[in-house]
Amino acid sequence: MKSLPSILANPFFRKLFCAQILATFGTGLSSIALAQLAYHLSDRHAGKILGIALVLKMVAYIFGAPLMSYLSAKIPSKLFMIIMDLIRMLLLVSMFFVQATWQIYLLIILINLCSAGFTPTFQALIPTLFQKKADYTKALSLSRMAYNLESLLSPLLAALLLFFVSFKLLFALNALTFLISSLLIYSTPLKSSNKTVQSRGFGCLYDYLTIKPLLQGLLFIFIAALAGAxxxxxxxxxxxxTYHLSESITALTMAVFGIASLITTISIPALSQYASSNKLMKCGALFCIGGFAIGILTPNLTGIFIIWFILGIGASLIETLIGLTITENITQEKQNNYFTAYFSLSHACWLSAYFITGWIGNQIAMQSLLLLLFLISVLLYLLATQIKSPTLAKP
Incomplete structure (x- = not known):
């Protein structure tokens, strides 16, 4: 089997992948700059401001994706993505002039509405660039690697930059990444897709839930979201x-999760030669369940590293392969609707996971939380494996 980077020989994917890397790292820098901006506006209420901003981001994703799909259905995919990039660039530049918290909230909603339009369109475009399933699997792995590397490297890069420049420059850098991303997309000779299938809007959410493999995948995504949250x-x-250790140990522990995710992502194309995406996602769910089960035993620091590593493997197996599950079960002309539905529903899972691990977790002991996550994950797994095929027409 060819190596993972060999997929970059496809010039169309190479440009789009570079655009994704730039936008992903730029967004990571902006997330850190947003925390600094919140503290700058109100140091005593920075946590509250940031928390509300993150909730608004998730709400924009959940409800914005179906709404934006109406617009994307009327515009060629290439032009639509360029427009979304340029609007986000302008909105980020306006972050320089923010003087009040409500302005942060408004900009967060608008920026993430654009992201809710851009991302499903981008995801639906990638499988059209490849004829072979193995090549698309490699593309998914590389795409997931970009997110994993961003989560590991963005905080380090931001910390380095903040030694020399104001946090507001991070917004400018993110704006620049969106500009370059739009130029890369513009320079990619993509075929103009004939969008004969109309947007289903919020109806695409129902359509998604009526297809057994997609519903199974969504339940597994919920398990991965619980692990990630x-x-x-x-x-x-x-x-x-609990253990009264340093901030550096905290960063190292989070890095263990990221490294496990990265290693797993690299391995997925090879694993896909021996098992279907559905079986690999089931394995990922079992890894997460196993991690929660071990966590109930109150391990020492080494044990926590092992648990976080196990959770990283499980979450990566699930999140990387969901795109393959969609393309295997949905015809190409309808995939944009289903990627839109996935984007919305998966972020609903993440919002629920944040509520469970954050708000409920704050009310109970850590071992009780891990027991709760274990029980919820087992229930989700059992539901996923017991789903019967619906008696509906194929999409």
Missing amino acids: MVIINTVVYIQG
Whole structure:
């Protein structure tokens, strides 16, 4: 089998992948700059401002994707993505002039509405560039690697930049990444797709849930979201609160999750030669369940590293392969609707996971939270494996 980077020989994918990397890293820098801006406006209420901003981001994703699909259905995909990039660029530049918290909230909603339009369109475009399933699987792995690397490297890059420049420059850098992304997309000779299938809007959510493999995948995504939210929200609580260790150990623990995700992502094209995407996603769910089960035993620091590594493997197996599940079960002309539905529904899963691991987790002991996550994940897994094929027409 050819190596993973060989897929970059496809010139169309190479340009789009570069655009994705730039936009992903730029957005990562902006997330850190947003926290700094919130503190700058109100140091005592920075956490509240940032929390509300993140909730608004998720709400924009959940409800914005179906709404934006109406617009994307009327515009060629290439032009639509360029417009979304340029609007986000202008909105980020306006971050320089923010003087009040409501302005942050408005800009967050608008920026993420554009992202809710751009991302499903981008995801639906990638499979059209490849004829072979193996090549598309490699493309998915590379795409997932970009997200994993961003989560590992963006905080380090931002910390380095903030030694020399104002946090507002991070917004400018993100704006620049969107400009370059739009130029890369413009220079890619993509075929103008004939969008004969109309947008289903919020109806695409119902359509998605009526197809067994997609519903199964969504339930597995919920398990992955629980694992990811546990790591994002409670690593600091676990390390610095329960074990009274340093911030550097907290960062190292989170890095263990990211490294496990990265290793797994690289391995997926090879694993796909021996098992279907559905079986690999089931394995990912079982890894997450196993990680929660071990966590109930109150391990030492080494044990936490092992648990976070296991959760990273499980989450990566699930999140990387969901795109393949969609393309295997949906005809090409309808995939944009289903990627839109997935984008919306998956972020609903993440919002629920943040609520469970954050708000509920704050009310109970850590071991009780891990027991709760274990039980929820087992229930989701059982539901996913017991789903019967619906008696509806194929999409």
